Amino acid sequence: MNAASTDSSTRGPLDHTIRDQIVEAAEQHFKLYGYEKTTVSDLAKAIGFSKAYIYKFFDSKQAIGEVICFNCLHGIEVEVESAMAEAKTASERFRRMFRSLVAGSAKLFSDERKLYDIAASSARERWRTAADYEMWVKKVITDVIREGRDSGEFERKTPLDETSQAIYLVLMPYIHPLLLQHNLHLLDEAPGHLSSLILRSLSP
Amino acid sequence: MNAASTDSSTRGPLDHTIRDQIVEAAEQHFKLYGYEKTTVSDLAKAIGFSKAYIYKFFDSKQAIGEVICFNCLHGIEVEVESAMAEAKTASERFRRMFRSLVAGSAKLFSDERKLYDIAASSARERWRTAADYEMWVKKVITDVIREGRDSGEFERKTPLDETSQAIYLVLMPYIHPLLLQHNLHLLDEAPGHLSSLILRSLSP
Numbered sequence: 001m002n003a004a005s006t007d008s009s010t011r012g013p014l015d016h017t018i019r020d021q022i023v024e025a026a027e028q029h030f031k032l033y034g035y036e037k038t039t040v041s042d043l044a045k046a047i048g049f050s051k052a053y054i055y056k057f058f059d060s061k062q063a064i065g066e067v068i069c070f071n072c073l074h075g076i077e078v079e080v081e082s083a084m085a086e087a088k089t090a091s092e093r094f095r096r097m098f099r100s101l102v103a104g105s106a107k108l109f110s111d112e113r114k115l116y117d118i119a120a121s122s123a124r125e126r127w128r129t130a131a132d133y134e135m136w137v138k139k140v141i142t143d144v145i146r147e148g149r150d151s152g153e154f155e156r157k158t159p160l161d162e163t164s165q166a167i168y169l170v171l172m173p174y175i176h177p178l179l180l181q182h183n184l185h186l187l188d189e190a191p192g193h194l195s196s197l198i199l200r201s202l203s204p
Numbered sequence: 205m206n207a208a209s210t211d212s213s214t215r216g217p218l219d220h221t222i223r224d225q226i227v228e229a230a231e232q233h234f235k236l237y238g239y240e241k242t243t244v245s246d247l248a249k250a251i252g253f254s255k256a257y258i259y260k261f262f263d264s265k266q267a268i269g270e271v272i273c274f275n276c277l278h279g280i281e282v283e284v285e286s287a288m289a290e291a292k293t294a295s296e297r298f299r300r301m302f303r304s305l306v307a308g309s310a311k312l313f314s315d316e317r318k319l320y321d322i323a324a325s326s327a328r329e330r331w332r333t334a335a336d337y338e339m340w341v342k343k344v345i346t347d348v349i350r351e352g353r354d355s356g357e358f359e360r361k362t363p364l365d366e367t368s369q370a371i372y373l374v375l376m377p378y379i380h381p382l383l384l385q386h387n388l389h390l391l392d393e394a395p396g397h398l399s400s401l402i403l404r405s406l407s408p
Contacts, residue, residue, distance in 0.1 A: 158404065166401040169394055173377045182382050190373055197370040200362065201405035 019057050022049065026064045027071075027115070035065055035118045062127065069122045069129045072115055076104035077136060084140075090148030091202075095195045097140055102174045102191050109180060120177040137175065141167050145202070154202040163202070170194055223261050226253065230268045231275075231319070239269055239322045266331065273326045273333045276319050280308035281340060288344075294352030295406075299399045301344055306378045306395050313384060324381040341379065345371050349406070358406040367406070374398055 025047035030038060040061050044051040058064050083100035087093035109116045122130040142164045148154035173179040174190060183190065229251035234242060244265050248255040262268050287304035291297035313320045326334040346368045352358035377383040378394055387394065 155404075158400075162397060162400070165393075166397040169390065169398055170374055170401070173383065176386075178386050179377065179383060182380075186373065189369075193366060193370040194373055196362075196366070197374070197402070197405045200359075201401045 022047065022054060022057055023064060023067050023071075027068050030065075030068065030118060031112065031114045034114050035061075035121060062125075065118050065121065066127055066129050068115065069118045069127065070132075072108055072112070072119060073129060073133045076101065076108070077133075079104050080140065084144075090144050090151060090153045091199050093147070094144050094199065095191075097144060098171060098174075098191045098195045098198075101137070101171065102187060105175050105177070105180055106184070106187055109177075109184070116177060120181075123177045137171070138164060138168050141171070148202060152204065155204040167198055170198060226251065226258060226261055227268060227271050227275075231272050234269075234272065234322060235316065235318045238318050239265075239325060266329075269322050269325065270331055270333050272319065273322045273331065274336075276312055276316070276323060277333060277337045280305065280312070281337075283308050284344065288348075294348050294355060294357045295403050297351070298348050298403065299395075301348060302375060302378075302395045302399045302402075305341070305375065306391060309379050309381070309384055310388070310391055313381075313388070320381060324385075327381045341375070342368060342372050345375070352406060356408065359408040371402055374402060 026043055029043055029046050033042070038061070040054055041051055043061070043064075044054055054064075080097055080100045083096045084093045087096050108119065119130075121127075142160065145154060145160060145163055145167070149156050149160075171194075173183050174187065230247055233247055233250050237246070242265070244258055245255055247265070247268075248258055258268075284301055284304045287300045288297045291300050312323065323334075325331075346364065349358060349364060349367055349371070353360045353364075375398075377387050378391065
């Protein structure tokens, strides 16, 4: 969960070691004190760099937050893809996707609440990382549906984009950081029940 | 949206005229100043009764809030039932239910934001009104499914309670006051797309 970068909103020399050091130190600081309440000055003081030096590498506090958020969400993506990899059918792949997406988001929420809050800021303020993650989820959904249609497992009458979008809407309350916090009491039952409903809707 | 009462958490003489006057005045006050920030003392001052006199009729501020919340939600129930009444099939009844439930909640949110906030308190603090409304929504869903099963319009293999619960979960983000506020940008597309997905899942 460290090295990746969105490569956006950064400036100055491409010294990845120092960039990574700043991100790493900022992540530790945010984990303790939260993202919203920390200023770049606080951060500079805490990690022992000057504010000007940090600005050599990052446009803004958000640019640092985006890298941290990207790393967290990328971690979930890797887990979801690995959970799906061994499934033998599109239906099973779909169930695993839903279950592991929810598990990943819930884990971030419970284990790393302060990092989760960065993901919530990302969603609230429509950062590029949030938009990219949403696009990735939609792509995974579409790929599974396409696979099930090709194998004859799923119906083919409904336009693919309509099906994908509707399924995304069903999943959203359990993966979107601003919604998930209201739905934590449903995490045991919802992925199973909703996967079954969606799979019934996909049957030929 | 006036006369109804939950008949709970009230005390003192059953003088409905005065009870109704207090509720009516409290509703006007909450509409202007909000429920959360108002104390029973503020309310007493504003409506010209003594605090002790208000406590003759209501246990607490929440007891007044419950009546106001009940009236708002009951208004939505009446509209939903009237929208469903003319539908010729269970599918059409389902679509109308979803659409009018969402429209009613959204209207409360946009036209009477301060009253909507009472519904949000009700959901957050698990008042009886919120629980009753949830039960009513689940009952309406179950009734429509049962009707569609009886007429042969819907499949009958899945246990009825599992189907109802899953459908309730799909609707929830658009009717639950704490979730709806995050989903307002989806209100044009979501009820149609999700109704279609649900109806596909119900097909025999």
